[in-house]
Amino acid sequence: MIINETFAIGLMSGTSLDGIDLVYVCFQNDDAKSFKILHAETIPYSKEWKLLLQNAIFSDEATLQELDITYGQFLGGILNNFISNYKITKIDFIASHGHTILHQPEKGITLQIGNGQEIAKITNQKVVCDFRTQDVKLGGQGAPLVPIGDELLFSEYDFCVNLGGFSNVSYHKDNKRIAFDICPVNIVLNFYANKIGLAYDASGKIASEGKINETLLGKLNALAFYQQQPPKSLGLEWVQTTIFPLIDALETDVPSILRTFVAHIAIQISKVITKNNQVLFTGGGVFNTFLMDEIQQHAKSRISLPTKELIDYKEALIFAFLGLLKVTNQINCLQSVTGASKDHSSGVIFYP
Template sequence: MNKNEVFCIGLMSGTSLDGIDLVYVKFDKNRYKDFEIIFAETIAYTDVWKGDLQKGIHFSSDKLIKLNIAYGELLGKVLLDFIDKFQIQKIDFIASHGHTILHQPANGITLQIGDGQAIANITKQKVVCDFRTQDVQLGGQGAPLVPVGDALLFSDFDYCLNVGGFSNISFQKDDKRIAFDICPVNIVLNFYANKLGFDFDASGKIASQGKINEVLLVRLNSLPFYQQRPPKSLGLEWVQENIFPLIDSLETDVSSILRTFVVHVAMQISKIIYKNNSVLITGGGVFNSFLIENIAYYSKTKISLEGEKLINFKEALIFAFLGLLKLDNQVNCLKSVTGASKNHSSGEIFYPKL
């Protein structure tokens, strides 16, 4: 057995509520790039859980405490099923992002539920979680956290672009890693697709049938967030306050809303990756072919997609990697990315209590 090999499970739940992403991955401590995603799976949420996670932002403190523990127990049970299904024998640790309920870094608040002690007790494994809180306490945005993984695992690409609930990007500039949230994506597209009875707009078919509302497009592109310099990050609260009311005041046809928002997303992303053919694109939005076509059109960029495992599970993979760095007391949060007062090793470690 190679003593530099580490086997772990990473978990990620995104704001678009697609489900819980799990990866069983092998890392080589001598060469991080030589990772291997051995098993990967997404577990869909029940309607009850989807509703609770959507409404959690409005819960009282007591109710959030209970939700945190209940969600940790859910993750623990999902992990046991994953371990049993794939007959996984060797696990050095589990790293869980949890699910973001609140993210208001300007107010010193970020909350990712999924109690680490509950996960550790149920799985009988060491657990690393709560990766964002320390960064916010150090004056940072607490997001995005993936860029450390981008820098160490995917340095062959000029840009690493994730298109999920939100789109975010990271890249190297003047010997620093720069990263930030670009704009909302699936968190908005799925919301309006739901109004027609669909979980999402498969391949962007509904959007492709709509018309661009030019007034709405201009207003979306004029939102102050897009003029801010990084570090900057987005949360559900910002979408609820800025995006939904604006859309609903200017357009009622869902297909036209989707078409206009797809173009908005493509234009915002294109401002950053314009005419660059070294872009790694991952995340659920990659499967919206109409969106990808628009990004390619506005950015004048040749879009090349990696394997499906990486597209679907890159964030879960990187949270596993952040857990590895934390356990080795290595930096996993960059001040150049989040705006924190210093680089640091973030996350809480939990051990099973017998």
């Protein structure tokens, strides 16, 4: 019996700017759950690219249009290297999330750079990208997008939690998928680790040496976002206008900032996954053992950690899956998750 297979590359760049995650995956067409990650790699950003992407939020429209092209060319080059290094010969499509610069869905704005036409031209492959815009046009948050993958690929878990720049969760309730951003994670922890010359707080060691600032913790936990009902999502803008000023006004000691924010993360996540649930945790934050211990202590749930490959590359894998759903014209954006006016198949397809 011949099983039809689809081969795809998924590409993800998260808000924490750790690097570009690439996954080469094979999906069995008759059962998407039967996927196999064949190759996976993270390409770290150079200092120059990190600065460019961090500061792009302050750029004017013309500069952003130029950056969209340049970044698309940059991704195309990275993809070609990945294809060449792993001697990949069969590719049905590439699915790219791009890098989020602006995300203000309440104003109808979301922008992920990484021009799909440039990527298609450079790699000579079909490319699916721009997964968020259509959802925002349909009145949705344009985020989170991963839950359809949680629903169809990881349905054995009660909750799927990702710890990246932000933490987000998805779960099944009342016959529909619910998902939302919980709180910032690495986007804040890394920012303050950078202030003492570190790329990040490895294993949460610095945080473990700090003291909790109870006033700051109380004010963080009292922020209006946490009282809102889903669908809801967070962006860098909110962190810059709300979180950083609040922290900087109340605490200057970096270990204590990290300790307090770890407590904040653990409290917010535990509000969502309390009781004896089976929870799948993925994303770079999982390697922060101090943070994971704090979450475990607060939440008292059964925490499952998958293979390191899945911890690192689940989001890139799911973007490949979103691409598969788009090219086969199946729903990849859920109204129950984003608040859009309907379920739909999102993304734009570009050809070389």
